[in-house]
Amino acid sequence: MTDAELNTALYKKMFAEQEQFKDWLLTQPPEKILERSYEYSVREDFLLALEYDDLTRGQAAALLASPTPLDDLFHTYDATEMHHMEEVWSCLESLAEHRKAEQAVQEERLNISCKEAIEGAIDGNYKENSLDAKAAAQEVLDQFGPERVQTVLAATVQDKDWDARFSRENKAWAQTVPMPLAVDGANRRSRWLVDSHPGLVNLFVDQVRDLVREREKEKPSVIQQLRQEPTSGKTKAAPPKKREPER
Template identity: 45%
Template sequence: MNTNDLNTALYEKIAAEQDKFRDWLKSQPPAEILNHAYEYTVREDIVMAMEELELTDAQAKALLDSPSPLADVYRYFEKLETGYMDVIRDSIENRADDVCRAQEELRSAPLYPHSAVYASEHGEMAQYNLSYQANSACKEAIEQAISAHYGENRLDTESAVKDVLKKFGPERVQFILANTIQHKNHDGRISQDNKAWAKTIPMPEDSGTSRHCAYLVVDGVNPGLTDLFTRQARKAFQEPEKGSVLQKLKQEPPAHKPAAPKKREPER
């Protein structure tokens, strides 16, 4: 046989050996299948590599002489010290870094104030799309925070609001809540005070008819809980302003009153 025939014969023998191993594995109980999962995967990779690998005549003949060349190669591979776990660790860290960067990009994305039509006409669709992604994530975060902090017929509004504000900031949270309440204007579970507040928050030109704005409505929780969340959020929106004024007063040096003129002693 020529070199090509030898390699073909070796591939077919290895592939047949893997087919036999697969059939045996299928007949085993689940626990035994799991025990051999790594071995099966590596053997599959060996078969795949053999499809493109071209060994010398001597190499191909040496492996063909073995009754189980695939098992031989697997046992040899198993003894090697590879960088496989380093690759796994790098993959975990790199994926975590990618997620962190994506989350930070969403957090820091400016809130786009106009409609998609306006953005398209002014060449600002990239800013619009990034803002919309952040808005959608914020809406979901509000629903998740309310669900996570609700129990025994009580909502821990302070913790729920704090979680969301930490991730998305007051401007975006304010927008999502106001958009939600404006779309639920006829819902009696939303307080009149919150409805009046929501009308003061600027919205895109087409917010009443926009499909995107309709998607940004907090709908995954009871509107009464959204109302409680909004009330607490409005308090939190005002706190930084009060705090900044107080901080400014603390930092400013106290005003010094001009010294009173000394009284002149009467002449004797």
């Protein structure tokens, strides 16, 4: 047999072996099919590799002599594969970092929009030297939610801690509000600090804190939430993490 004929004969033998494995696999329960799907995929890759490349005459003849060359190849690969999970983890970390950066940028944009909304609400509710702080605060809270509004306001107060027009109570409160991490290591909080008159911002902060406290009081307690949760339709718990993937 020529080199090409040996490679063709090996390919046909491995193809028939794979077809037999597939026929058996399709008779198995779904759980077993999922368990062996990795094996099926790797065996398909070996067939694809042999379809596009040729072994030497001696190599092809050596594999052809085996009753189950494809099965032998899979178990050899499975035993020697050392970098696959490292590559999987690297991909996981890379995508997570990319999405983390995207989310940080989006959060910064929303904080800037919230800052602009606060300034607009203060301007729109300031009439005849008087600020309708409750209406202004309610307007922004409804649009952006208490967490973001408080973050933007606390950052503003922290940045102007020297300004006596902010009350000591609001300065102390601002220090308790956690700040988001900087984007790409750069501190861009200055882009979402409220630029309105400090005295008006202080009144706005007072009202936001009051409204948030009122909302917290209206929330059901943990016991009430547990009593309201349905008892049927339990979700199957995820299995514990494994250090090594099952093959």
